[in-house]
Amino acid sequence: MTRLSELGESHIISRVLTRNPEPAHVIVGPGDDAAVTAPEGRLVSTADMLVENEDFTRDWLDWELLGRKAAAQNLADVCAMGATPHGLLVSLAVPNDTDITDIEALYSGLFEEAERAGTALECTVPIIGGDLSSSKLIVIAITALGTVQEDSATLRSGARPGDSLYLAGTVGRAAAGLDLLFAGLRRDTAGPELRSLIDTQLAPQPDYGALRTLGTASAMIDVSDGLSLDLARVAAASGVGIDLERALLDDLVDPLLPAAEYVLDSRAKGVSGDAEGVADSANGPVMTAEDLALSWVLDGGEDHGFAASASPRQDPGVGWRRIGEIRTGHDVSLDGTPVPASGFSHFGK
């Protein structure tokens, strides 16, 4: 074990960036006061931060998966604009007794996910800058940059009544994984089925490739805070209503039933240490496994599925499933019944 405190900052940085690609659009990479790159068209930029004890705990921590997740949640935002990733800036704070191999694993996860996006979207996604500092808590703050041709960004505001609503990737799996973790299950003790849900929580895998196959989307959003909340954002930005069809959600809900049974069982036994989020609803009348699985699908973010609206006359591409339709109105409903926007929020309501 070699602690960071035994190494110099520049030595650490050169070690973790060994694998950093150098595509032609990077003119000056990490090492000067700032990077210089050559974006083509419009610039798309987004930033997101993961903080220990808020977004993950030391108890579940896997450094490589943390790197994958940090990259994925930012790349998903760039890609949900219809953009091509251009580069990442990575600011990391860790305790200075952290083992260098843990930091290498974290960067390895960042590169893995950047390469996965690059392969799907035929581009190369380098780390072009960042910051390394010490802190008692682990913090990883990423800015992802992308480019899009003039006037071709896909915003939240373009959905029109009559459009169909499509989803690429999944929703609810990461929320199920989180509740399994709260119920005390861990990657190494879970069977393959439940473990894969925990893995989605620890390192979601957005379906970047699907973004190449959908024709022209009128609106798109990275579902990071849950369908109910994120679709409410699309509805508000577009001035429309959105109706989800319950029957079209079966393929998302049904695979979560074993996890829902596990979580309800463990809650019934009172072994759940920390019950957050959807667990609140356990205080109401008896909740069935289907209720819980549906609540994960409606309110669980962090799979980073992509929801897009497009003309129903257009064939959805590979990776997209229809889950509802855009209608007049201003709310989100399920088979016509209003769905409260109760996805994740850091503060208050």
Next chain:
Amino acid sequence: MTRLSELGESHIISRVLTRNPEPAHVIVGPGDDAAVTAPEGRLVSTADMLVENEDFTRDWLDWELLGRKAAAQNLADVCAMGATPHGLLVSLAVPNDTDITDIEALYSGLFEEAERAGTALECTVPIIGGDLSSSKLIVIAITALGTVQEDSATLRSGARPGDSLYLAGTVGRAAAGLDLLFAGLRRDTAGPELRSLIDTQLAPQPDYGALRTLGTASAMIDVSDGLSLDLARVAAASGVGIDLERALLDDLVDPLLPAAEYVLDSRAKGVSGDAEGVADSANGPVMTAEDLALSWVLDGGEDHGFAASASPRQDPGVGWRRIGEIRTGHDVSLDGTPVPASGFSHFGK
């Protein structure tokens, strides 16, 4: 007092961004998955993070000054490339019992500094994105973007023997302020002279305007970690040696003598609670006030002065002072005597 936990995330964001400017280059501002902007020329990007208990303590905390500092340290990096600021992405984590007015003060500091840079460089610097989350520790991670015309970025690698070395702004004042804080002095108890040094530590004011007056710099760096360390970076990148002239540093050293006397006095009385950084040298033979003041000037970063090399035939513009020269070799010296690179580093040596 209204705690963040009583407010919704989107309400908080709209409140703190009330003052956000909307220059023409912002096509889609905060509120979608990512921002869309129109950069002209090459993109310059840099990221830096401030973490509670590492970069500041709750005991000295002034939210507005923290915002100014976070903006300044990132804008200085963009400007040290010769770039025009384009926008900031601000990721913030704070305890959820934080008063909304404190967060408003922090953003007010961000806007103040962005406006100061914008006025000096005739541009408008909006916040184009970011993230707000809860955390026990305060963390503020910023990415600053800028633009520069093709091939016109000023790198660290262009210094040539025979060039003069110039400084805009100051060095050593923030380090003096930090040692005053460690010695127990606070803004509200300090006289105006020492208080202004503490203010430089809490909210440095880079001289952005000077960047408009220097003709053609062959190399430039934002002095954030101390002249000795940052000039060693220029020396290494350019393959040159750099000699500082002691007599040319008088204007930087002399104003720090009262602070040096205060700090040495308080150390002699043993009242210094926390002695870090330059305090190590206090364990050696007797240190004079001039020794300490000079060590602040040589090893103290965080004023965010700009050091630039340029032809000596060229008149330095307003705001620039000559402090040395570029020579052959590969190290940094003071009147010919090597200066060890002992500026700030988060890890190890």
